[in-house]
Amino acid sequence: MGIDERLHASGMRMTVQRRLVLEALQRARHHVTADDIATRIRARHPQIDPSTVYRNLEALEELGYVTHTHFDDRVTRWHRAEAERHGHLVCRSCGAEQEVPIGLLEPLARRLREEHGFRADLAHSAIVGICKDCSTVSSE
Amino acid sequence: MGIDERLHASGMRMTVQRRLVLEALQRARHHVTADDIATRIRARHPQIDPSTVYRNLEALEELGYVTHTHFDDRVTRWHRAEAERHGHLVCRSCGAEQEVPIGLLEPLARRLREEHGFRADLAHSAIVGICKDCSTVSSE
DNA sequence: TTACCTGCAAACTGTTTGCCGCTGT
DNA sequence: ACAGCGGCAAACAGTTTGCAGGTAA
Numbered sequence: 332m333g334i335d336e337r338l339h340a341s342g343m344r345m346t347v348q349r350r351l352v353l354e355a356l357q358r359a360r361h362h363v364t365a366d367d368i369a370t371r372i373r374a375r376h377p378q379i380d381p382s383t384v385y386r387n388l389e390a391l392e393e394l395g396y397v398t399h400t401h402f403d404d405r406v407t408r409w410h411r412a413e414a415e416r417h418g419h420l421v422c423r424s425c426g427a428e429q430e431v432p433i434g435l436l437e438p439l440a441r442r443l444r445e446e447h448g449f450r451a452d453l454a455h456s457a458i459v460g461i462c463k464d465c466s467t468v469s470s471e
Numbered sequence: 472m473g474i475d476e477r478l479h480a481s482g483m484r485m486t487v488q489r490r491l492v493l494e495a496l497q498r499a500r501h502h503v504t505a506d507d508i509a510t511r512i513r514a515r516h517p518q519i520d521p522s523t524v525y526r527n528l529e530a531l532e533e534l535g536y537v538t539h540t541h542f543d544d545r546v547t548r549w550h551r552a553e554a555e556r557h558g559h560l561v562c563r564s565c566g567a568e569q570e571v572p573i574g575l576l577e578p579l580a581r582r583l584r585e586e587h588g589f590r591a592d593l594a595h596s597a598i599v600g601i602c603k604d605c606s607t608v609s610s611e
Numbered sequence: 612t613t614a615c616c617t618g619c620a621a622a623c624t625g626t627t628t629g630c631c632g633c634t635g636t
Numbered sequence: 637a638c639a640g641c642g643g644c645a646a647a648c649a650g651t652t653t654g655c656a657g658g659t660a661a
Contacts, residue, residue, distance in 0.1 A: 612661100613659105613660100613661100614659100614660095614661100615658105615659085615660080615661105616657105616658080616659075616660090617656100617657090617658070617659090618655105618656100618657095618658095619654105619655090619656100620653100620654095620655095621652105621653085621654085621655105622651105622652080622653070622654095623650100623651080623652070623653090624649100624650090624651085624652095625648100625649095625650095626647105626648080626649090627646105627647080627648070627649100628645100628646085628647070628648085629644105629645095629646085629647090630643105630644090630645095630646105631642105631643100631644100632641105632642095632643095633640105633641080633642075633643095634638100634639105634640085634641075634642090635638105635639100635640085635641090636637105636638100636639100636640100
């Protein structure tokens with residue numbers, strides 16, 4: 332079922348703005364902020380309001396088309412849900428971001444499930460710490 | 472070395488406000504928001520400004536006396552650094568919070584260290600997912 | 612036609628900052 | 637005495653909301 336039909340099935344419509352948000356997410360390979368998306372769209376369509384972007388991200392998330400991730404700040408990052416799932420490492424010292432295969436996180440997810448009945452979404456929040464470069468520097 | 476001396480060693484002073492923030496953190500066993508702390512202090516000391524609480528949390532964090540954790544919202548939660556011996560699970564459905572021993576997270580931390588040179592602080596961000604109760608309900 | 616959706620402006624929340632007089636040491 | 641510190645008010649960033657007119661189906 333295409334996105335138009337899925338939207339329609341939920342009583343929603345496909346609008347120019349909604350399509351632009353989807354396209355922007357498609358083009359941006361990784362986690363982008365709502366503001367990034369708004370800025371990119373507004374470069375060519377200045378009349379589109381940031382609030383529309385927020386509303387559409389929320390709507391598309393409800394439909395399961397997009398998801399968000401929390402990094403080490405107050406800004407929500409968005410990406411297409413179908414994009415390859417991965418964990419995020421973010422360095423609290425230099426801010427560098429790195430992706431790790433979701434499989435690396437699976438053993439922990441399994442233990443949380445088995446021992447606590449908790450179905451963890453380990454891709455939802457970035458893992459904060461000190462990256463290799465920064466820890467080399469500080470230990471020299 | 473006591474906290475007064477450590478403050479002094481860093482060119483800082485012990486003030487009434489600083490002591491109140493520390494006491495509030497002591498009394499609150501777990502993660503509390505800056506606003507929680509401000510509210511509690513202001514109940515008895517209404518003249519103390521929330522911004523003072525923020526400034527003191529930051530100062531005390533620099534000294535290593537307190538740390539903060541990110542849950543699944545935009546609010547920072549604080550606790551005494553020495554009390555930080557656990558990870559946090561937070562349910563995205565009902566909001567329930569649960570603590571898990573830090574040891575549970577250690578195998579992942581070790582792999583990240585060995586395979587990526589990344590020194591992860593797995594207590595810094597809560598692990599988001601669906602708790603046991605919510606997943607039982609939704610699967611019935 | 613009729614919900615849904617949008618742009619606009621304004622509100623809101625959590626947090627930070629500038630100013631300037633106060634206070635710990 | 638003199639940095640550091642605190643109160644106050646204002647700024648700030650990211651995000652949400654109310655409204656009234658516009659638009660997909």
